[in-house]
Amino acid sequence: MSIFDTIFPNHTCLVCKGEINTSKYPLVCNTCLPKLPWHKKICDKCGSEIGMHGVTCDRCQNHVKYKDAEWHYDKARSVFTYESPVAEFVLRLKYGAEGDVAKFVARLLADAVKEYDIKADVIIPVPLAPKRLKERGYNQAGLITTELSRIIGVPVVDGFLVRTRHTTAQKKMALKERQENLRGAFEACPPFSVVKGKRVLLVDDVLTTGTTANECARIIRKAKPKSIEVLTIASVSQKVVAK
8 A cells, every 4th residue: 555545445436426537636537637726817915816917916006005004914825726636625624524525725826835935933823713623623724734834844833822702604704794704803811922023824715804803913013023925726706997
């Protein structure tokens, strides 16, 4: 039995369900891999995919215009646009605790760290609310960061950022509603020295409006890190705004 068989016992492609052939990323075959919704032209600030003639998305334009919507992280990057079949990968990871999917996306994120020249001294996963953590028994961002840490050799600082209360699901909320929903939902735990002066990589599964990542970054800023960059599997595509 090969190492591949041990780590990835199911040789079925996540997309076409066919047999896996040689691939840089096990779990998706070479035929399906280039068909995934890879990011192409992205927003300079949040990393969401935009049209070929713009450099800034609507969301980031609004964050420039309104002080109460200011970004607290330096930049965000994602591997994919959040659409099928990547959306299904995320759901399998979020609700199925599928370790093989975590390994798959961690390899993608490790490549993104190099591609986007992300510098990190520590990795922090976006935490789940205690209620959800108890229900699921795991944090999907934690699964990803454990694998990512192993690949790129950057330690995970788990427990520094905690979610102090349960929040309402934000799927159908507007930006302002999301901001209010998350206000006071996160807290940084001492010692702050684990983050102070360091380059922080904040990891989550999906960046939708950026509200969750932004609130996490706002709290992390209290520990005076050198920088905060956000990395997710996917982000929701934004409308183009020409510079």
